[in-house]
Amino acid sequence: MDRAATAEKIAELIEPFNKKGVAVTEATTFAGDLEWDSLTVMDFVAAIEDDFDIIISMNQQAEIETYGQLIDAVTKLQG
Amino acid sequence: MTDLFSKFDPLIEQRRALLAGGVEDPFNLVMERVISPTVAVCNGRETILLGTYNYMGMTFDPDVIAAGKQALDDFGAGTTGSRVLNGTYAGHRACEEALKEFYGMDHAMVFSTGYQANLGIISTIAGKGDYIVLDIDSHASIWDGCKMGDAEVVPFKHNDIVAMEKRLKRIPEGAGKLVILEGVYSMLGDIAPLKEMIRVAKENGAMVLVDEAHSMGFIGPNGRGVAENQGCLEDVDFVIGTFSKSVGTVGGFCVSNHPKFEILRLVCRPYVFTASLPPSVVHTAATSIRKLMHGKAKRDKLWESSRVLHKNLRDLGFQLGTPEAQSAIIAVIMPDLERGAAMWEALLHEGLYVNLARPPATPAGMTLLRCSLCAEHTVDQVQTIIGMFERAGKAVGII
Numbered sequence: 001m002d003r004a005a006t007a008e009k010i011a012e013l014i015e016p017f018n019k020k021g022v023a024v025t026e027a028t029t030f031a032g033d034l035e036w037d038s039l040t041v042m043d044f045v046a047a048i049e050d051d052f053d054i055i056i057s058m059n060q061q062a063e064i065e066t067y068g069q070l071i072d073a074v075t076k077l078q079g
Numbered sequence: 080m081t082d083l084f085s086k087f088d089p090l091i092e093q094r095r096a097l098l099a100g101g102v103e104d105p106f107n108l109v110m111e112r113v114i115s116p117t118v119a120v121c122n123g124r125e126t127i128l129l130g131t132y133n134y135m136g137m138t139f140d141p142d143v144i145a146a147g148k149q150a151l152d153d154f155g156a157g158t159t160g161s162r163v164l165n166g167t168y169a170g171h172r173a174c175e176e177a178l179k180e181f182y183g184m185d186h187a188m189v190f191s192t193g194y195q196a197n198l199g200i201i202s203t204i205a206g207k208g209d210y211i212v213l214d215i216d217s218h219a220s221i222w223d224g225c226k227m228g229d230a231e232v233v234p235f236k237h238n239d240i241v242a243m244e245k246r247l248k249r250i251p252e253g254a255g256k257l258v259i260l261e262g263v264y265s266m267l268g269d270i271a272p273l274k275e276m277i278r279v280a281k282e283n284g285a286m287v288l289v290d291e292a293h294s295m296g297f298i299g300p301n302g303r304g305v306a307e308n309q310g311c312l313e314d315v316d317f318v319i320g321t322f323s324k325s326v327g328t329v330g331g332f333c334v335s336n337h338p339k340f341e342i343l344r345l346v347c348r349p350y351v352f353t354a355s356l357p358p359s360v361v362h363t364a365a366t367s368i369r370k371l372m373h374g375k376a377k378r379d380k381l382w383e384s385s386r387v388l389h390k391n392l393r394d395l396g397f398q399l400g401t402p403e404a405q406s407a408i409i410a411v412i413m414p415d416l417e418r419g420a421a422m423w424e425a426l427l428h429e430g431l432y433v434n435l436a437r438p439p440a441t442p443a444g445m446t447l448l449r450c451s452l453c454a455e456h457t458v459d460q461v462q463t464i465i466g467m468f469e470r471a472g473k474a475v476g477i478i
Contacts, residue, residue: 039443042215042234046242055249057210057231 001052003075010071013051017044026068052078093416102420103427105435115139116455121432127460127467129450130434134407135296135377136455137327137367146366147328147359154358162189163344166355170362177368178334182303182318186340189332189361191353193292193321194220196331199349200288200317201259202228209255212246212280214238214271216264216442218290230257237264237442240275247283256285262305263293266441266449267400268408270298274309281314288317296325296371297378297407297454322364325371330356330364377454381407384452384461391465396478400447410436411448411468418475419446425471431464 001009014024017040022033030036036044045056048070054077056064064070098104103122112120116136117128137143150170160166171189178187190196201224205211209230213221216237225232233250235242243258250256258280260271273289280287291304299307302325306312316337322330333343344350356364382404389404392411400410413419416437423435426448434449441447450464472478 037444039215042236046236049249050245053249055210055231055233055246057233058225059231 001075001078003071006052006075006078007071009051010048010067010074013047014044014067017047024067026066026071028067029065030067030070031065048074054078097416097420100417103424105420105423108427108432113138116453117457117460119432121427124427124430126427126430126432127456127464128432129452129456129464130432131453132293132324132451133327133453133455134293134381134451135325135327135371135374136453137296137325137370140327140367140370142370143327143363143367147363150358150362154362156359157357158355160354161351162355163351168355168358168361170358170365171355173365174330174332174361174368177365178332181301181368181372182312182334184318184334185336185338187332187334188340188343188347188350189330189356189364190350191331191356192329193319193323193331194223195349195353196319196321196333197221197290198224198227199347200319200333200343201225201257202349203343203347204228204286204317205230205255205257209257210250211257211259212243212250212285213259214243214261214264216266217259217261218265218292219440221259221261221290225259238269238271238276240272240279243276244279244283247280247285250283256280256283257288258285259288259290261293262289262291262298263406263408265293265408266436266445266447267410268293268404268406268449268451269401270294270305270405272309273306274311277306277311277314286316287314288319289315290319292319292321292324293406293408295320296374297381302371302374302378322360322367326364326367328360328363328367330360374454381452381454384454384456384458385409387461388450388452388464392468395465395469395472397468397472407452409450409452411450413446413448414477416446418477419448422471422475422477423448425474426467429467429471431467431471 110119116133116138158166174189175187197220205228207229211225211230212233215234233246277287294304296302306315317335320332322328385404385407389409398412436447436449438444
């Protein structure tokens with residue numbers, strides 16, 4: 001899946017987690033803008049992992065702060 | 080200059096606001112005198128202890144105390160050395176022999192604390208390029224061990240077998256895999272479906288480590304823990320445990336049947352680079368472990384107390400962490416930190432000590448009053464405790 005298709009799929013997956021209806025851009029941060037706690041992060045990561053059939057380890061998650069970085073990482077992890 | 084302490088400001092403010100309301104500081108209690116495993120004098124008040132991990136009441140066992148006193152006379156106050164240099168005394172070996180017998184396993188390694196046992200074993204066996212798959216509700220010592228070891232860390236939803244299996248199947252071919260589980264999860268007092276989880280872990284080529292800190296001595300026909308109770312202890316590669324709960328002193332350990340296990344004594348940094356336990360501690364531990372092998376009557380009594388307290392608190396209308404008593408821990412879920420602290424204080428004034436637990440130690444941001452029972456709690460004490468909960472709960476408006 002290329003970056004555009006990956007971005008489209010992630011946009012769909014983030015919808016139920018974006019409870020405050022924040023307008024998400026590539027620069028949106030998960031901790032700051034979306035104010036997610038660790039459990040929400042885990043559930044969201046699990047949704048992405050299950051949909052794309054990938055693993056995003058905690059080590060990799062530590063490098064992902066923004067929505068754009070997540071799309072990059074998921075695009076890359078699909079190999 | 081940036082003040083390195085500014086990161087703690089939100090917590091400092093939360094504490095200030097809580098204490099400004101006049102509530103007694105839940106994290107600053109002093110036990111002035113300890114009368115028995117179940118009673119102490121706290122802040123000048125005689126108090127029933129319902130928040131210790133003294134599950135089997137071994138802290139005041141006469142044989143255990145005698146062994147400690149004798150060791151002080153025979154071996155002195157401390158070892159002043161590492162286990163691998165001058166810090167292995169006869170008592171450390173006696174402890175390891177007792178553990179091997181207790182668990183029926185080939186190898187045992189004693190650490191200075193349970194925290195260090197997890198830190199040391201996990202960080203040493205799972206290194207760079209290996210994968211650790213672990214329950215999201217794992218204890219801090221497990222998380223710290225993961226972080227120290229540089230392995231890829233992959234958490235899954237609490238006790239979710241399918242989520243665990245999916246993650247195991249996605250790990251790249253040929254990578255080393257370690258699954259980490261706990262027998263009893265100490266915040267809610269719930270147990271893991273170990274038999275099924277370990278079967279799935281093994282099918283996917285993973286080694287399995289189970290932390291049985293809160294089940295040792297109590298759960299299972301021989302008190303070996305949840306894995307023994309579910310009939311899957313022989314499939315566990317590493318059992319981690321502690322002396323600071325049922326054993327009644329301090330220290331940690333790992334037992335295993337792995338043929339190369341002994342090499343860990345040379346490569347495990349939290350084992351090598353710290354002083355070993357004092358002689359009095361290892362002699363009390365060894366004596367206590369051997370007595371726990373024959374603790375069936377105490378185990379039965381503790382189960383009875385746990386079930387009675389759970390049922391009565393539930394019937395009073397408290398929200399509990401488990402649908403039935405699964406361990407010696409009964410977690411009472413509080414609506415928020417403020418009312419949790421008020422309830423904690425009301426109980427203390429009644430003469431009852433429980434643990435107030437709050438995030439980040441608790442799952443899902445919960446505030447909990449954690450009750451942990453002891454085999455030495457009498458039937459009368461359990462009834463007294465239930466009455467105290469009823470009065471305090473009504474006074475604070477939780478029931």
